[in-house]
Amino acid sequence: MQKLHSRQQQWMPALFLAPAVIMFVVYVIFPILQSIWLSFYEWDGIGEKTFVGLSNYVELFDDYQFWVALKNNLYWMVFFMLAPPIGLAIALFLNQKVMGIRLVKSMFFFPFVISQVVVGLVFSWFYDPSFGLFNKAIGLFGVEPVAVLSDENWVTFGIIVAGLWPQIAYCMILYLTGLNNLNPDQIEAARLDGAHGWKMLRHVILPQLKPATFIAIVVTVIGALRSFDLVATMTSGGPFGSSSVLAYFMYEQSIFNYRAGYGAAIATVLFLIMDIYIAYFLWRMLKSEKA
Amino acid sequence: MFPTPIEKRSLPFNLSYRVAVWISLFLWLLPLLAVLLTSARSTADINAGNYWGIPSEWMLFENYTMVFTETPMFRYLLNSILITVPAVIGAVALSTLAGYALAKFKFRGNVALFAAFIAGNFVPFQILMIPVRDLTIGMGLYDTASGLILFHIAFQTGFCTLFMRNFIVGLPDELIEAARVEGVSEWQIFWHVVLPLVRPALAALSVLIFTFIWNDYFWALVLVQSDEVRPITAGISALKGQWMASWQLIAAGSIIAALPPVILFFAMQRHFIAGLTLGATKG
Numbered sequence: 001m002q003k004l005h006s007r008q009q010q011w012m013p014a015l016f017l018a019p020a021v022i023m024f025v026v027y028v029i030f031p032i033l034q035s036i037w038l039s040f041y042e043w044d045g046i047g048e049k050t051f052v053g054l055s056n057y058v059e060l061f062d063d064y065q066f067w068v069a070l071k072n073n074l075y076w077m078v079f080f081m082l083a084p085p086i087g088l089a090i091a092l093f094l095n096q097k098v099m100g101i102r103l104v105k106s107m108f109f110f111p112f113v114i115s116q117v118v119v120g121l122v123f124s125w126f127y128d129p130s131f132g133l134f135n136k137a138i139g140l141f142g143v144e145p146v147a148v149l150s151d152e153n154w155v156t157f158g159i160i161v162a163g164l165w166p167q168i169a170y171c172m173i174l175y176l177t178g179l180n181n182l183n184p185d186q187i188e189a190a191r192l193d194g195a196h197g198w199k200m201l202r203h204v205i206l207p208q209l210k211p212a213t214f215i216a217i218v219v220t221v222i223g224a225l226r227s228f229d230l231v232a233t234m235t236s237g238g239p240f241g242s243s244s245v246l247a248y249f250m251y252e253q254s255i256f257n258y259r260a261g262y263g264a265a266i267a268t269v270l271f272l273i274m275d276i277y278i279a280y281f282l283w284r285m286l287k288s289e290k291a
Numbered sequence: 292m293f294p295t296p297i298e299k300r301s302l303p304f305n306l307s308y309r310v311a312v313w314i315s316l317f318l319w320l321l322p323l324l325a326v327l328l329t330s331a332r333s334t335a336d337i338n339a340g341n342y343w344g345i346p347s348e349w350m351l352f353e354n355y356t357m358v359f360t361e362t363p364m365f366r367y368l369l370n371s372i373l374i375t376v377p378a379v380i381g382a383v384a385l386s387t388l389a390g391y392a393l394a395k396f397k398f399r400g401n402v403a404l405f406a407a408f409i410a411g412n413f414v415p416f417q418i419l420m421i422p423v424r425d426l427t428i429g430m431g432l433y434d435t436a437s438g439l440i441l442f443h444i445a446f447q448t449g450f451c452t453l454f455m456r457n458f459i460v461g462l463p464d465e466l467i468e469a470a471r472v473e474g475v476s477e478w479q480i481f482w483h484v485v486l487p488l489v490r491p492a493l494a495a496l497s498v499l500i501f502t503f504i505w506n507d508y509f510w511a512l513v514l515v516q517s518d519e520v521r522p523i524t525a526g527i528s529a530l531k532g533q534w535m536a537s538w539q540l541i542a543a544g545s546i547i548a549a550l551p552p553v554i555l556f557f558a559m560q561r562h563f564i565a566g567l568t569l570g571a572t573k574g
Contacts, residue, residue, distance in 0.1 A: 012392075012396070012477040012478075013392040013396035013398050014392075014398075016388040016389060016391055016392035016396075016481070017388070017389050017392045017393070017404070019385045019388065019389075020385040020386055020388065020389035020408075020448045020452055021389065021404070023385060023441075023444060023445035023448055024407075024408065024411060024445055024448050024449060026426070026445065027419070027423060027426075027441070027442055027445030027446060028411040028414070028419060028445060028446060028449065029407070029411065030422070031418070031419040031421075031422035031423050031426070032414060032418050032419065034421075034422040035418045035419070035420075035421060035422055036418075038421060038422075045421070092293075092294055093312075093315070094312065095292075095293070095294065096294075096296065096297045096308070097296065097297075097298075098297060098305075098308070098309055098312070099309075101312070104312055104313070104316050106556075106557065106560060107316055107319075107320060108316060108319060109556075109564075110320065110323070110553070111323070113502060113549075113552050113553050113556045114323075114506070114548075114549040114552065114553065115505070115506035115508065115523075115524050115548060115549060115552075116506065116508060117506075117508050117524045117525075117527055117528055117545075117548070118326075118527070118545045118548055118549050121326070121527070121531065121541065121542075121545050122322045122323060122325070122326050122545070123322060125322075125325065125326065125329070125538075126322045126325070130340070131340050133321065133322070133325060165322075170567070173564055173567060174567070177564065179293065182292075182293060184292065187292070187293055196295075200293065201293075204293075205293050222413055225415065226415055226416070228416070228417075228508075228509055229508045229509065232508070232512075232528075233508075233528065246415075246417070247415060247416070247417050250417040250420070251417065251420070251509075251512075251513075254420065254421060255513075260421050263417075263420075263421060264421055266417070267415065267417040267418040267420065267421075268418065270415045270417055270418065271414060271415055271417075271418040274413065274414065274415055277413070278410050278413045278414075281409070281413070282406050282409060282410060285409065286402065286406065289402075
């Protein structure tokens with residue numbers, strides 16, 4: 001770091017930082033505080049705000065729809081955790097040097113590049129009860145057609161599968177990069193010791209892939225908590241709110257039901273859940289900075 | 292190299308591996324291929340329920356022409372470009388400045404500021420929604436491209452600053468020191484020493500951010516409402532409501548919406564992946 005301290009250096013970093021910091025404070029930091037403050041008010045988004053203390057939260061914890069949305073977020077988090085292992089499996093499968101493999105890898109990554117709105121449309125067709133590919137496929141095994149997206153028991157899982165498609169692609173890319181940077185000496189040494197297959201993977205490869213795993217898990221958890229686009233595109237939270245998640249529930253309450261204060265309370269709860277992960281991520285990140 | 296390179300296996304194993312790779316790719320992309328096929332079908336095919344077979348007549352050209360003539364798709368596409376390009380330039384510019392300051396200057400609050408940028412980048416959009424919407428309305432920018440651009444610049448600055456800072460930290464201090472000893476001003480150092488060195492990072496970041504902003508749906512719903520301003524993601528959604536039965540059009544529209552990020556990704560693949568795996572290999 002610098003040892004020289006010209007006068008210019010005193011205020012120069014402030015000048016470099018100012019535009020980004022101002023934008024960030026105005027559009028991110030300050031709105032977070034405003035939302036938390038709003039959650040203590042009853043407000044239709046237009047007229048007068050009435051201070052109601054914790055009553056939005058009290059109502060929220062009594063709201064059946066809130067628990068449905070929260071439960072669905074938990075499903076998202078649990079099943080989204082399939083993305084890192086499946087992504088790793090595909091990465092291991094594709095980590096070869098045969099003709100055209102680079103193209104194959106890129107094509108596998110495709111779902112991550114396209115918009116979630118398009119992914120939602122693609123999967124809505126995939127599940128369509130009368131002609132969707134999904135029902136054609138289970139029909140081959142003699143299973144009766146299921147209307148996945150209008151069945152309360154299946155709808156959330158149907159959307160999660162759609163969400164896993166790009167998420168697996170993302171994790172796969174992380175692991176492919178990790179596999180490219182393995183330490184060959186360690187692998188050779190382990191081979192000489194007779195390690196191969198599972199044993200090799202568990203004791204030699206996975207420890208080296210730790211950084212990739214860390215990022216994969218962080219983005220997957222955040223992705224699961226942020227899920228909005230697919231729910232909005234595929235079902236609008238239906239049927240009867242059974243596929244809603246906190247992010248969509250909040251949007252619905254604020255925009256369609258004109259309950260901005262209540263919406264802010266939902267957002268605050270989601271934010272607090274997310275904070276646990278953000279704090280963990282920051283702690284890890286700053287720890288590696290010091291190392 | 293793990294798993295064991297396939298060249299070391301028997302010939303049949305080699306051949307079956309190569310076949311398996313392409314079959315798995317086909318299955319993986321099947322939902323997307325279906326949409327591609329649908330976008331080339333005729334209305335007759337759709338009404339007859341021929342969704343998965345080979346189209347009885349190829350209407351590719353007609354369908355895509357119809358999308359551009361019968362629906363506001365061209366407008367949506369243009370809107371997306373008008374929103375995304377300035378937002379990418381703005382976010383990358385601000386964060387390069389900020390990233391440089393965080394990477395190469397010692398000052399109190401440096402780490403705290405860096406942490407705030409990282410954390411802000413992970414927050415759920417819903418905690419920002421109501422205040423940002425009010426702010427945008429208050430500035431008279433609701434339902435304008437500028438309203439969306441400003442928000443995207445501000446929000447993406449979090450991720451971009453983290454990205455640029457991590458890249459700039461790796462640049463040798465000596466270069467900057469030498470220039471300082473020569474008495475070159477800080478601004479000149481940034482412009483003539485730092486900027487040329489961070490070009491690859493700028494490319495990687497731009498591609499990535501382009502994709503993020505292009506694919507945004509939530510803010511397009513919250514900050515915009517008319518066809519004149521609506522970007523393509525919200526546009527497709529609106530079309531879906533109006534053209535419920537004309538699947539070939541929705542499919543064609545979806546393909547059009549997906550193309551720009553896809554083209555960019557293929558053109559700048561290496562940069563894109565370098566950007567995504569940020570810190571995944573060391574840390």
